[in-house]
Amino acid sequence: MIELDGSQGEGGGQILRTGLALSMVTGQPLRIARIRAKRPKPGLMRQHLACVLAAAEVSGAQMEGAELGAETLCFTPGPVRAGDYRFSIASAGSCLLVLQTVLPALLLANAPSTLRLSGGTHNPMAPPFHFLQRAYAPLVRRMGADLQLTLRRCGFYPAGGGEVEASIHPAAAGLQPFDLLARGAPVAAFAECLSPGLARNIARRELDVMAAAMGWAGDQLRVCEQRQNEGPGNALMATLEYEQVTEVFCSLGERGVSAEEVARRLVVEARGYQASGAAVGAHLADQLALLMGLAVWQSGHGAAFTCSELTEHTRTNCSVIERFLPVRFALELEGSQLVVKAEKVSTT
Template structure:
């Protein structure tokens, strides 16, 4: 039984999601206490409970403590079963986080899985759909597996109602690890604004402000396609494509912020990443750590990447991974590009 303190490090929901995923991958039972103890509303919220229930569904797990507000959970997985699944979160809880919970075990399940998800697709404090599609999924393919994503409908806070379909194809053999030390040659930059239910001037001002600050214009500034009754919502995204990696940065509009303030918030993130010499930004680093740890474990080979910032979120995730897998992380921080290495033990 792997016993975890949910208040350690960053102390958020990522500890729960990573431990659920790796409990299923390794077959090790786990128990977690003090779930999200440092948060304003501690314990399992709806989206966290949805992750637990989804994990139980694909592995036939025995679970104790799966209820709203619970700060303790015991999870005993059975064999992971590939197949077709549907998972829904009422409201705008992130269905993308549910997908991230079940993805690692389904990548190793030996057969294709199709996962239908509904809930929030573009939420603050969670990776939006476009990040997963453009930045994360290509890295899954580099491992020798495949992840195909389709956005059926956007879901914004507070209404939710988004719909996503994921087709997960495991690798033919062990996951193939790789090093991602540089971005490679620059290919393209572009921004898009999703603003369903808002006046046209809002996305126009956001894009104009961003374009003026970054020197982008014309085809680089796009109004994202939306469907009827998807809003209201506001997400401003920038996609930076390079030879070896694509990064996606997102900021969300709020009633208290002007369109210009929203755009400048994104400009700040973009400039920080562009000033660094790293392959990936802080959010993709967090996701890449788990993928490369699985590959290092299966392939018995060290993997490494560089990132612009090693956040407490990433450090905590690495610590949880080490509790389940026979791997060891080594982090060397630098102003221009920090290096994260994961080695099999």
């Protein structure tokens, strides 16, 4: 049994999600204590419990402690079962964190799967839909598997009600690692605003700030018309597409924060990535680490990527991966670039 301390490192829900994912992939039972110990409300919140229950359905797991507020969970997985699944969070909790939990196991399953997810699609402290669709899914495909994502409805805090469909096709020969050390030449760059249920001038004000700061104009400034189930919301996004990688940055509107401040936050993040010269930003590095770890484990070949910043969140994620897989991560500084390397280690 793998035992994890949920207070280690950044002490949040990622420890739980990565632990569940790798427990399913490897078949190793998991016990996690002090779940989300460093959060204002520790223990399993609604969206975290949804991840646990989804993992149990996909793997036929036996569990102890799968209830709201629980700070200790025992999870014993059975065989992963590909299939058609529906997972719903009866709140604005991120349904994409549920996808993040079950996706690794389904990428290694023996048949395709389809997921229909409902809940939040653009949430604080969670990957937004467009990030997963444009930045993350292409990397899955580059490893030989396939992930297709479709947004049916947007879901914002606090109403939720978003709907996402995911089509997952495992790699026939297993996940194949690759090096992602450079972005390549720029291909496209644009900003877009989702603001359903809000005054139209909010989108224009946000895009005006982006235009002035980034030097963008015309089709690089987009107001998106998306179906939404209920409740207003606001997400301003910047997409930077290069030959080898696409990055997506998102700034969410919130009560008491001006449209201009929402845009300025996004400008700082996008410019920071541009100036770094790295292939991936901090959030994509976090998502890529687990994919790379699985591919290195399956293939036996190493992999590396450059990143603009290695956060405590990513460091914690890597340490959890190392508990389950015979893979080791190393951070090296090569010139001015941060390079994350993953290699398989001998278990003998």
